[in-house]
Amino acid sequence: MIVSIEIGGTFTDYIAVSDEGQYIEGKVHSTPDAPWMAALNALDVLFEECGVKIEAIAEILHGSTIATNAVIQRKGPKIGLLITEGFRDIPFIQRQHRGKDLYNWKFKKPEPLVSRSAVCEIRERVSKEGKVLVKIDGKETLKMIDDFLKRNDVISSLAISFLHSYVNPSNEKQVRDLILKEYPDLDVCISSEIIPQFREYERTSTILLTAFMKPIVENYLYLLDQKIRDKGIDAELFVCRSSGGVLPISAIVKYPAEMLLSGPSAGVSGAIQLSKLYNIDNILTVDMGGTSTDVSLITAGNPEITTESAVDKLPLAMPMIDIGTVGAGGGSIAWIDPGGMMKVGPQSAGAKPGPACYNIGGKDSTITDALLLNGFIRKEKFLGGRMELSVEKAKEAMRPLAKILGNSEYVIAEKIYKIAISNVAQAMRIVTIERGYDPRDYVLCAYGGAGPLFAANLAKEMGLKKCLIPVSPGIFSAWGLLVSDYKRDYTKTFLYKASDIDYQRIEEIFNSLKKEALSEFKQHNILMDNLSLNFSADLRYIGQQYELNVPVYLNKLKEQGIDLIIKDFNEIHKRRYGHNSPEEEVEIINFRLSPISHRDEIALNKEGFKDKENSKCEEERVLKIFHEEKFIDCRFISRDTLRGNFIGNGPIVIEENTATTFVPPGFVVSVGDFRNLFIEEL
């Protein structure tokens, strides 16, 4: 049996699947004070309530927001930074910030994870060609570090970031070895091992995040692993990582920054699996939760990756899933701006005090209140019936808005819904049009608690022709974990003019990355019988600052030479920016490899899983919903009753434990193999 456990802010979702196709899903409350407890609680439910045998569990796949939260709350170890002499202020100068804070004269730069007094300059220098210009004087350097650590005696984790270490790591390694000899209990990580890329600010920021995360991630995972063994479970534990896929604990503790922002990536892994199941190459994922909506893109079965992410405005240069986020979720508050326009979000009522209809003190009108008034959610059906919502409170919260805008509460509720659609469409635009992709080429896959309620209308807004609503969309991330593969990303910076490099050299560089990858996978006992190697390179026109990632197929490259990469780059540039200059010289700056070792597929049969243990099926009924400013009849159907031959014209509301799906008038819904829903415009 394989179990996935996804720990979120409020809830911890879990799914268990057996080789015979038995399927159990559920949610328990998260336990922020001792995060691992929620995972153990989930396992307890499986053993005590669902009859799962302890020895049956073979693998546990785990995702958690512990890393991201630690950074956002700045709750972590005191870290120190060793940097090339003369460059002490790299973490503090940062890059120019201008954007949303253009007119904010109270703007404050993001605070780095290290204070200025915790940065120590080391006399060393390496040139950009990798030549050591200033060698490390062992004695002098050790003395400097001794003094530094005495002054900052709370430091438990050190980061080392020297200029051009990605070309020649010897100085970084030498200093690290020096320190570990004298201070074997200190955690030390070096930028040339974690992120051998140029751009010293982003590289330093990434290694600082790594140093910060290392003790946190180690403690958490080793503790979780221990608690699991204590229960008598003999399963291997794998952890979800940021650019998709999972890795065993031994690998994640080496690259702890890969746990950052890993939340959305599990859902994307799930969507990739769906794309394979249904042979749909292009999927646009929309994950709408309580506070925000995350949108990402899968093209030709591959997720869009970016190396320009940030956590709490601190740059993270590792490859991550490219996500467009917008503050639109179930708790997003509707308000009137000083100009008299109604807006929705990004402020959220959160879980406390929550939407007005939660009846726990919330006074603001939110998207959830709007959905309740419109009739899409039934007050007694919320969270599988565990929490009754108050229609009266929802109306009460809506009344001030209704008064100001001169409409009924129901009309306001519908407007809130429509503005939410428009807001999420912005995020969809960012990941498609802004990146040069046409949204009409994609199938919309909606999940999260609220996603399926908006899916059809979002598709209509952006011109997508089909929606796919997976089974249990409210816990789709837990599903994504189940079907994740083993994956890591390897990069090396080498700057070459395209005219100065030949196939041999490119092959040489990629082979060294491959060697590194295979050796590391072996070291962490990752099975490699089903391995795919994905090579790519970052290119730009000479004179540009930003590069574009170009996939590389070595055998094709051998046949057609470097010109193939240049041609592909020109095409990608045209698609992304609307123009290109094929006569301009091009340079290659980074070489990348993302090896993926495919895990065994889980047992899925076309009829979907055997009926879930705890499904509460209800008979179909017809109720009223508020649509286009009037009340109309709408079928309400329990999702668990739907089988492969079902087809129906909207309006239909399909209810299940973790989410609700809305099929508007003018749309038709059908049930596909594996019990996923497809919605299309008539």
Added chain:
Amino acid sequence: MSSKIDPFLLNILGSSFTSIAREMGISLLRSAYSSIVREAKDASTGLLDRNGKVVAQAEYIPMQMNSLSAAFEIFAETFDLEKLTPEEGFLTNDPFSGGQQIHDIIL
């Protein structure tokens, strides 16, 4: 015909227009060769109506707010805009006719 503007429609269309201006800006910044454009973000992009009034502008520099209209006026005076095709455009850096300083290029 009612001339009352539906505030919700205004909200929705407004965000879309701003998106368009913003997408232009991002393309410009990311493909730029000039470090003044790509690092200092000293550039602006916008959407104008047929009379040259700014509908939406992605301003990276407040100094350039609404400067596009001034350039538009000159183009409108000098050329017959009715004959314009989507493949045609105007380019100026003349500070005496709608431009700002010589190094500033308006397209």
